[in-house]
Amino acid sequence: MTVNEPARAPVGVSQAASLSAYRRVVAVRLRDLALLPALVALIVVGTFISPVFLSPANITTILTSSAALALLVLAESLIVITGKFDLSLESTFGFAPAIGAMLVLPAANYGFGIQLPTAVGLLVIVLIGAIIGFVIGFMVVGLRLNAFIVTLAMLIIVRGMLVGATSGRTLFDLPDAFYALMTVTLVGLPLSVWLAALAFFIAGIVLRYHRLGRALYAIGGNAEAARAAGIRVERVTWGVYVLAGVLASIGGLVTTGYVGAISANQGNGMIFTVFAAAVIGGISLDGGKGTMFGALTGVLLLGVVQNVLTLAQVPSFWIQAIYGAIILGSLMVARVTGGEAQE
Amino acid sequence: MAEVEDPSGRTLVRPLDAAPIVEAIGVSKRYGPTVALDNVRIRVDPDQSHALVGRNGAGKSTLVGILTGLRSPDAGEIRFSGAPAPPIADRAAWRSLVACVYQHSTIIPNLTVAENLFINRQPTERGLISWPALRRQARALLDRWNVSVSENARAGDLRIEARQLVEIARALSYGARFIILDEPTAQLDGEEIKGLFARMRELQAAGVTFLFISHHLQEVYEVCQAVTVLRDARHIISAPVADLPKGRLIEAMTGEQVHLPTADTGGRTLAADAPVALDVHNLSGEDFTDVSFTVRRGEILGISGATSSGRIGVAEAVAGLGGFTAGTIRIDQKLLPPDDVPAALALGVGCVPKSRHKQGLVLSQSVGDNTTMTINRKLGPLGFIAPRRKNELTRQTIVSLGVVTEGPDQLVSRLSGGNQQKVVMGRALASAPSVLVLMDPTAGVDVKSKEALLGVVERMRQEGKAILVVSGELEDLRACDRVLIMRHGAIVAEHKAGWTDNALVASIEGI
Numbered sequence: 001m002t003v004n005e006p007a008r009a010p011v012g013v014s015q016a017a018s019l020s021a022y023r024r025v026v027a028v029r030l031r032d033l034a035l036l037p038a039l040v041a042l043i044v045v046g047t048f049i050s051p052v053f054l055s056p057a058n059i060t061t062i063l064t065s066s067a068a069l070a071l072l073v074l075a076e077s078l079i080v081i082t083g084k085f086d087l088s089l090e091s092t093f094g095f096a097p098a099i100g101a102m103l104v105l106p107a108a109n110y111g112f113g114i115q116l117p118t119a120v121g122l123l124v125i126v127l128i129g130a131i132i133g134f135v136i137g138f139m140v141v142g143l144r145l146n147a148f149i150v151t152l153a154m155l156i157i158v159r160g161m162l163v164g165a166t167s168g169r170t171l172f173d174l175p176d177a178f179y180a181l182m183t184v185t186l187v188g189l190p191l192s193v194w195l196a197a198l199a200f201f202i203a204g205i206v207l208r209y210h211r212l213g214r215a216l217y218a219i220g221g222n223a224e225a226a227r228a229a230g231i232r233v234e235r236v237t238w239g240v241y242v243l244a245g246v247l248a249s250i251g252g253l254v255t256t257g258y259v260g261a262i263s264a265n266q267g268n269g270m271i272f273t274v275f276a277a278a279v280i281g282g283i284s285l286d287g288g289k290g291t292m293f294g295a296l297t298g299v300l301l302l303g304v305v306q307n308v309l310t311l312a313q314v315p316s317f318w319i320q321a322i323y324g325a326i327i328l329g330s331l332m333v334a335r336v337t338g339g340e341a342q343e
Numbered sequence: 344m345a346e347v348e349d350p351s352g353r354t355l356v357r358p359l360d361a362a363p364i365v366e367a368i369g370v371s372k373r374y375g376p377t378v379a380l381d382n383v384r385i386r387v388d389p390d391q392s393h394a395l396v397g398r399n400g401a402g403k404s405t406l407v408g409i410l411t412g413l414r415s416p417d418a419g420e421i422r423f424s425g426a427p428a429p430p431i432a433d434r435a436a437w438r439s440l441v442a443c444v445y446q447h448s449t450i451i452p453n454l455t456v457a458e459n460l461f462i463n464r465q466p467t468e469r470g471l472i473s474w475p476a477l478r479r480q481a482r483a484l485l486d487r488w489n490v491s492v493s494e495n496a497r498a499g500d501l502r503i504e505a506r507q508l509v510e511i512a513r514a515l516s517y518g519a520r521f522i523i524l525d526e527p528t529a530q531l532d533g534e535e536i537k538g539l540f541a542r543m544r545e546l547q548a549a550g551v552t553f554l555f556i557s558h559h560l561q562e563v564y565e566v567c568q569a570v571t572v573l574r575d576a577r578h579i580i581s582a583p584v585a586d587l588p589k590g591r592l593i594e595a596m597t598g599e600q601v602h603l604p605t606a607d608t609g610g611r612t613l614a615a616d617a618p619v620a621l622d623v624h625n626l627s628g629e630d631f632t633d634v635s636f637t638v639r640r641g642e643i644l645g646i647s648g649a650t651s652s653g654r655i656g657v658a659e660a661v662a663g664l665g666g667f668t669a670g671t672i673r674i675d676q677k678l679l680p681p682d683d684v685p686a687a688l689a690l691g692v693g694c695v696p697k698s699r700h701k702q703g704l705v706l707s708q709s710v711g712d713n714t715t716m717t718i719n720r721k722l723g724p725l726g727f728i729a730p731r732r733k734n735e736l737t738r739q740t741i742v743s744l745g746v747v748t749e750g751p752d753q754l755v756s757r758l759s760g761g762n763q764q765k766v767v768m769g770r771a772l773a774s775a776p777s778v779l780v781l782m783d784p785t786a787g788v789d790v791k792s793k794e795a796l797l798g799v800v801e802r803m804r805q806e807g808k809a810i811l812v813v814s815g816e817l818e819d820l821r822a823c824d825r826v827l828i829m830r831h832g833a834i835v836a837e838h839k840a841g842w843t844d845n846a847l848v849a850s851i852e853g854i
Contacts, residue, residue, distance in 0.1 A: 211719030211726045218716060221705035228664055228702040229716035229770060230688040288707045 035280060035297040038333040042304050050311040058307065060189060064182070066303035067192040068093075068258065070296070071251035072270065073277045074199055075244035077295045080278060081207070082240050083220035083287025084140060085147040089248040089274065091158035092132045093267035096249030097256045098162055100125035101171050101178060110169050118175040125249050132158060133245025137238035155271070163264045170263040174256070182257030192254040199247070204292035216240065220287030276327045277302050301330055362425035364389045364521050364552045365410060365441065370419030372405055379405040382419070383578045385571045387521070389424075392543060392553040394563040394584070397573035398596055398789035400759045403556055406573065407523055410554070412437035423521075442514030443523040446530075446787075448506050452499025457481035459498045460513050488512045489545065504535045508542060515551065523554040528562055529787050532650035532815055533852055540566045558789060560589055572596055597791055617641050618675075620809035621778045623661065626670035630656045631832040633670070638778070638809040643800065645823035646813045647851055653832035655697055655782060658813040662694035662780045663687030664702070674778055688717055693776030695767050695784050703767035704755050711737040711751030714769045740769035745795050761792025768799060779803055779810045785819055797822060815851075817844055 046053040072089055079086045104121035105111025116124075132154070139150045176183070181192040207213035215236050218226040227233050256262050281298025283290030305326050309319050363386045372380040380402045387393040397403050408414040410421065412431055421428040429436035450459050457478050458465070466476040481494040490508045492501060501509065507527055514522055524543075528536045543553060543566055555567055563570055564584055572579040572595040579595045580587070587595075621638040631653035638644045648654045659665030661672055666682035673679065674690040687694070696702035704713050714737045715722060722736075723729040737751035744765045748758055755766055764785070771779060781800065785793040801822055804810055812819055820826050828836040828850045836850045 209723075209728050209730070211722070211728060214712060214716075214719060214728065217708060218705045218712070221707040222701075224702045225696075225705050226716070227684060228662075228694065228696045230684045231716070232685060288705065 034282060035301055035330065038330045039297065039301050039304065042301070042308060046304065046308045046311065049308060053308070053311060062303045062307045063193045064190055064258070065306065066299055067196040068251045068254040069273060069277065069302065070196040070299045071199060071247050071254065072274045073295055073299050074203055075247035076274045077278050077283045077290060077292065078203065078216065078240050079244050080283050080285060081220050081287060081290055082216045082237055083223065084237060085151055086136065086241065086244055087148070087151040087271050088132070088136065088154035088158055089244060090267040090269070090271040091155050091162065092129055092245055092248040093252040093255070093270065094262070094265070095158045095162040096125045096128040097252040098166055098171060098262045098266070099128055101174050101262055102165065104175060105171065109173050110166060110171055118177045122177060125253055126246055129245040129249025130242050133242035137241035140241065141234045141238045159268070166264050168264045170261050172261050178253065179257040179260065181254050192257065200292050200296050207292060212236065217288050273302060280327065280330045363387055364424055366422045367406070367410065368420045368422070370406070370409060370416045370421070372409065372414065372417050378576050381576045383573065385578070385581065387552060387554055389552050390547060390550060391568040392547060392555050392566055394555045394557070394567040394570040395573070396557070396560070396563060396570060396592070396596060398791055401573040402576040403573060407443055407525060410523065411441050411443045439518035441521045441523065442517065442519045443525060444507055444510045444514070444527060446526045448510070450498045450506050450510060452497070454498055455494065456492055456496050456498050456501070456509055457494040459509065460484055460516065484512055484516050488515060503530050504539050507539065511546070520550055521552045521554070523556070525556050526558065526787065528557055528559060533848070534649065536562070558787065560592055574598055593790060620675055621661065621811065622673040624671045626657065626660060626667050626672065628656050628660055628665065628667040631829070634834055636827060636834070638811055640807045640809050641804055643804050643810040643812060643823045645820040645826035646811065646829060647815060647820055647826055647847070648829035649851065650815065652829040654813050654829045658780050658782050658811065661811060662692055662696070664694065664696060688774055691777040692780060693771035693774055693778070694780045695771045695782060697782040699764055699767045704763060706756040708755065709752050710741070710746070710748050710755055710766055713755050713766050714740050714773055717770055717774045736773065740773065744769050744799055761788035764788050764792065764796060768796060772803070777808060779808050780813070781810065782813045783816070784812065784814065785816060793818065817847065820847070
């Protein structure tokens with residue numbers, strides 16, 4: 001080992017590093033902020049379209065209506081960062097609250113007629129989310145089946161079980177506790193918004209500063225290297241599926257509070273919006289890349305778009321096409337301003 | 344079928360004054376502020392093998408990119424047989440002049456050999472692909488260049504050297520007679536390398552010119568007639584290999600006189616009472632049987648053998664990366680369960696895995712994340728990672744291993760191969776292991792990094808670690824107190840320090 005090189009290195013490291021580290025920090029932030037230009041543009045358009053757009057009431061509306069999507073996007077982002085897939089979250093999103101409700105409701109209201117205590121019903125909702133995640137984890141991690149196909153099948157099965165259990169009917173007159181996430185407010189915002197914000201905050205901290213969070217990036221980036229570094233790849237991946245199931249079931253409960261009922265269609269088709277929000281938020285479908293902040297801006301962007309389209313009184317038959325076009329447009333803007341390829 | 348050459352034979356018309364088959368004159372290339380090539384020249388004469396050597400980052404890859412028409416030079420000129428190079432956009436013209444066989448195969452593994460050979464130019468009949476014709480032409484092509492591979496085999500099932508030959512045959516079928524081999528021997532073992540060199544000589548006799556890139560200088564002398572050295576993006580020297588002895592070649596590459604650490608293994612005495620740190624007893628697994636050895640603290644034990652000898656299987660078992668079916672492994676007297684990396688780490692085993700890209704690094708993460716991956720749970724309370732502590736540890740690694748990087752936040756994918764390997768070594772050392780398992784620790788790194796890495800190994804020995812070096816490279820094994828040789832999954836010989844190259848190689852090859 002030559003003596004001069006390592007001796008020289010520290011000086012070079014500290015000087016070059018501080019400068020380029022600064023530049024890199026800026027670059028990282030920039031990538032996180034890639035959606036902001038699109039978001040600002042939309043807000044300008046929104047203000048132009050309707051004077052109420054920037055009113056506190058409307059902003060509350062945007063946040064409230066985005067809370068459920070936010071929880072689903074969080075769940076999907078964790079899975080995608082780990083390098084996997086889950087399409088079935090949207091079915092869990094409908095199925096879990098419906099079964100929880102049916103355990104509580106009397107038969108006259110299309111329940112199972114066993115009328116368990118409300119608290120048990122709420123607990124079962126979360127439990128069902130965990131069980132579905134566990135089953136998917138078993139197939140993807142334990143049996144090593146392809147995550148795309150497994151979760152596509154689960155999407156259909158779980159949705160089918162929901163339709164079967166409810167005979168396609170909508171569940172009304174739930175106990176008040178089922179609506180609590182929406183009806184209870186704190187500083188003017190419903191509990192669901194605080195819950196989603198808290199979930200994103202915790203996830204952001206864990207992903208950045210906890211070994212489990214770093215393990216997700218390592219597994220998504222190179223599972224073999226993660227294994228060689230002592231990370232229990234299977235266990236962590238499996239756990240992420242369970243956590244995602246739980247988040248999806250809670251998201252479903254949020255929507256139940258928002259709508260005031262559970263239809264057999266709750267969450268149907270939502271997974272596309274979820275992926276759109278995650279990807280325009282900078283979560284790479286290749287795994288190993290993306291931040292919670294980015295994902296959150298993706299959610300907010302889509303929330304603002306929905307809101308602006310409604311305020312602009314776009315004919316409802318055209319909303320879908322315009323919504324899709326705006327998602328594509330934001331992707332392009334993010335690509336141009338972020339400078340990094342969106343995979 | 345216009346691109347495929349006339350089957351009647353050599354179509355290359357060469358001027359009588361034997362102009363160089365390829366010549367680069369005053370080529371420069373910049374990437375932003377980085378100068379990748381600065382007024383570089385190279386001249387490759389027909390029917391010879393020309394070596395291109397230089398440390399990682401010297402500009403070899405950029406030059407190869409320019410010679411194959413993938414990048415255009417900022418300044419300077421490329422000439423083929425005296426004529427100016429075709430425009431960059433004319434891929435077909437470039438393909439008929441030059442081809443590069445990269446370290447990473449460009450064969451599509453799920454297609455047959457035949458289809459790979461004629462991909463995107465399959466013979467057609469009334470607009471549809473004619474499979475019989477495709478197979479016939481593939482067979483003819485393989486026979487012509489004496490490649491004994493079935494045209495119907497799945498390309499992914501081929502051995503590496505066979506895959507390289509298929510790639511060479513494909514390049515020749517486009518009419519190219521100048522072929523660049525980018526570290527073709529990196530993944531081959533002794534026997535396979537010999538086979539490759541034999542084929543290179545045959546092809547050379549048949550009119551093919553090679554530009555040969557390798558980190559193994561011995562190979563340059565074995566198979567090449569001329570050599571060009573690049574250093575820091577500049578041309579240093581071009582000469583017939585006969586005029587450039589190894590010492591001067593290394594000097595040209597590094598800019599200073601370097602001698603690889605020939606650790607004084609002969610004079611070293613191991614304290615007789617040094618405790619045994621690693622005890623492998625009657626170990627059997629998928630590709631090895633009944634392997635036993637011990638390594639004491641402050642001792643370096645080498646295990647060598649062909650790629651398929653089972654040495655990697657043994658090393659991975661010790662590191663917890665692979666399983667074993669019988670026998671025991673004890674680390675400091677404690678039993679190691681099979682196939683359990685966290686357990687191995689907890690018992691004090693550090694490991695540099697065989698492939699740094701596959702198992703060693705997460706390329707999308709930073710130097711800091713990679714370095715501290717093995718000790719994440721020790722960086723703060725409840726598994727939280729204190730950034731300050733992570734950066735502190737990473738900086739220590741950067742300094743003690745001499746990693747050339749902008750800092751802990753730089754992505755490892757931006758580092759050169761040698762520095763990436765140092766990060767892998769840093770990751771192995773981060774957990775302060777008592778037993779260190781190193782698999783091919785200097786594979787694919789330049790001379791200077793190799794020297795640094797082997798220096799680290801020696802330092803770790805002096806600190807009293809038990810070190811297991813599992814490698815096919817003699818340079819890696821020089822510092823070992825003993826070298827065990829494996830063949831067909833069993834230990835067949837033991838060489839004490841002071842072995843000669845010939846004796847060791849003969850033992851590895853089973854001569």
